[in-house]
Amino acid sequence: MERKPSSLVYKGWCIFSKDLKSELRNRYALNALLMFAVTTLVAVNFAVGQFGLGEKLLAALFWIVVFFSALSGLAQTFIKEEETKTVSTLKLVASPNSIYLGKLTFNIALLFTLEVVIVPLFFLLSNVGGANLLLFFGVLILASLGLAAATTLIAAIVSKAAVKGALFAALSFPILLPLLVTAIRGTELSFRGEVFMSGFSELKILLSYLVVMIVASLMLFDFVWSE
Amino acid sequence: MPNFWKFFLLLLMSAVIIAVWVMEPPQNQLGEVSRLFYFHIPAAWVTVLAYFVAMSQSVLYLRRKELLYDIKASSAAELGTLFCILATITGSIFAKITWGGFWNWDPRQTSILILLLIYGAYLALRSAVREPERRAALSSVYCIFAFPAAVFLVFVTPRVYQSLHPADSIIDTSGRIQMPAPILLTLLASLFCFSLIFIWIHRLQVAIGRDPHREGKL
Numbered sequence: 426m427e428r429k430p431s432s433l434v435y436k437g438w439c440i441f442s443k444d445l446k447s448e449l450r451n452r453y454a455l456n457a458l459l460m461f462a463v464t465t466l467v468a469v470n471f472a473v474g475q476f477g478l479g480e481k482l483l484a485a486l487f488w489i490v491v492f493f494s495a496l497s498g499l500a501q502t503f504i505k506e507e508e509t510k511t512v513s514t515l516k517l518v519a520s521p522n523s524i525y526l527g528k529l530t531f532n533i534a535l536l537f538t539l540e541v542v543i544v545p546l547f548f549l550l551s552n553v554g555g556a557n558l559l560l561f562f563g564v565l566i567l568a569s570l571g572l573a574a575a576t577t578l579i580a581a582i583v584s585k586a587a588v589k590g591a592l593f594a595a596l597s598f599p600i601l602l603p604l605l606v607t608a609i610r611g612t613e614l615s616f617r618g619e620v621f622m623s624g625f626s627e628l629k630i631l632l633s634y635l636v637v638m639i640v641a642s643l644m645l646f647d648f649v650w651s652e
Numbered sequence: 653m654p655n656f657w658k659f660f661l662l663l664l665m666s667a668v669i670i671a672v673w674v675m676e677p678p679q680n681q682l683g684e685v686s687r688l689f690y691f692h693i694p695a696a697w698v699t700v701l702a703y704f705v706a707m708s709q710s711v712l713y714l715r716r717k718e719l720l721y722d723i724k725a726s727s728a729a730e731l732g733t734l735f736c737i738l739a740t741i742t743g744s745i746f747a748k749i750t751w752g753g754f755w756n757w758d759p760r761q762t763s764i765l766i767l768l769l770i771y772g773a774y775l776a777l778r779s780a781v782r783e784p785e786r787r788a789a790l791s792s793v794y795c796i797f798a799f800p801a802a803v804f805l806v807f808v809t810p811r812v813y814q815s816l817h818p819a820d821s822i823i824d825t826s827g828r829i830q831m832p833a834p835i836l837l838t839l840l841a842s843l844f845c846f847s848l849i850f851i852w853i854h855r856l857q858v859a860i861g862r863d864p865h866r867e868g869k870l
Contacts, residue, residue: 578797582790586780595776596794599769600801637800645793648714652786 433526436519440527444502445534453505454535458498462543465490470550483551484612488605490547492572493594494539499532499576500593503584516650525577525646529639532573532580540569555618564611564624567631571604574638581649604634653852661852665845671838685749688742690839694846695739699767700806701850702732706774707799710792720862722788725795726778727857731850733771740764763805770798 448455469486478486506512515524544565548556576597583593611627672690709725743764744754755761777794781787 578793582777582794585786585790586777587782588780592776592780595769596773599766599773600798602766603801603804634804641797641800645714645797648789648793652789 433520433523436523437526437530440515440519440524441530441534444527444531448531448535454498454501455538457501458494458535458539459542461497462490462494462539463546465493466543466546466550478551480553480616481609481613483553484609484616486551487547487612488568488609490543491540491569492601492605494543495536495572495576496594496597498535498539499573500580500583500589502528502531502535503580504589507584521647521650522643524650525581525642528581529573529577529642532577533570536569536573540565553616557615557618557621560619560621560624561612561615563621563628564608564615564631567628567635568604568608568611571631571635571638572601574635574642575600575604578638578642578646578649581646585649585652604631607631607634653855657848658852661845661848664841665849668838668842668845671834672842675834675838685746688746690842692739692742692746693839694843695735695742696764697843698735698846698850699732699739699764701847702728702735702854703767703771703799703802705854706732706795710795713788713792714796717785719784719788720858722784722792723858723861724854725792726775727854727861729771729774729795730857731853733768733775735846735850736764736768736771740768766805767802770802774798 447453469490473482473486506515519527547553576593579593579596579600583589583596586592607627607630611624611631614624614627668690672687705728706725709721709728713719713721713725740761743761747756747758747761748754751758774791774795778787778791781790
């Protein structure tokens with residue numbers, strides 16, 4: 426009995442590495458996601474490139490790029506299971522919670538890979554000078570974790586419905602809005618070069634959002650998955 | 653709903669409407685438009701009430717797996733959408749007269765818009781799933797999952813970020829009621845009437861939803 430929690434984490438890890446392996450073999454989500462992100466970033470910077478934008482606008486644009494790129498790819502992990510008809514097998518081998526944890530880890534990994542490409546490009550293209558990088562990465566990491574936590578459950582819902590792509594954005598936006606508002610404010614503070622503690626309340630909100638979303642997802646995922 | 657309540661509602665609602673038109677406009681700054689206040693607040697109240705009903709019925713559905721709870725939840729959400737639109741429109745009229753524009757991205761306006769988007773997303777999700785059981789389970793999960801976001805947007809953001817909207821309409825931050833008795837009485841009666849109207853329409857909708865002859869047409 427004492428091995429139960431470790432086996433949950435272990436199975437989650439197995440599912441994560443399975444997804445990672447299959448992703449590295451056929452790049453089902455990653456290529457589309459990266460190209461979408463780069464295209465959006467370039468389009469946004471091309472449209473506003475000549476004007477010196479304020480920190481507030483830059484922060485908003487940055488999060489719009491991240492938000493839409495994330496939405497274009499994060500649902501794939503569940504949609505793929507539905508399309509290749511591997512759902513029933515997965516149901517047999519693992520408990521819903523371990524599947525949620527595995528898929529969540531995979532989506533976090535996907536999002537971080539995306540940001541490794543987007544963030545340097547963004548700084549390069551939009552001339553943000555004197556940003557507080559510590560605060561920026563603090564906000565970025567917490568907000569990305571929250572984004573992945575909230576969208577993983579919605580991705581599972583969407584994979585069971587018709588018109589998946591459009592529905593994913595429509596379902597995610599209202600739930601992600603508190604996160605986006607807070608992340609934009611935190612990023613704006615970091616672009617202005619404020620000290621780390623000035624963004625502390627934003628970081629606290631982001632952390633509590635992350636915890637609430639993971640707890641709610643673990644409670645609800647079973648109902649979606651067993652459908 | 654028993655006939656007694658219907659007649660009671662007729663009388664009380666008429667009394668409220670008469671009182672709203674007969675009473676002096678309370679705030680001289682707002683003038684005639686302040687009469688809208690007696691319909692704007694109840695509409696916003698019913699929007700939130702309907703969301704709570706939809707959420708609690710969704711929880712019941714997931715626990716007991718009976719489609720009746722899903723019918724109750726979805727009817728509440730449909731009604732909530734209607735009242736949400738009414739609250740948004742009356743709020744915009746207020747905003748035009750007091751703040752100068754129909755839409756100002758005030759935190760209150762943002763939160764009601766997001767509530768509208770949550771309702772819309774919920775209904776869009778329902779129309780995208782065909783089998784009743786699956787539709788019920790997925791939309792219930794979404795309704796519950798959106799709850800923390802809705803609470804944050806409706807109750808937290810307007811108090812944290814600067815808003816021009818009156819802080820809290822009936823009870824101020826110190827917990828005291830700060831309006832003249834006739835105004836308060838009319839407002840409370842109006843709130844009560846709107847809640848009754850909501851319950852009435854909701855019961856009708858649930859009765860229609862349960863009608864077995866209607867199954868095929870959905």
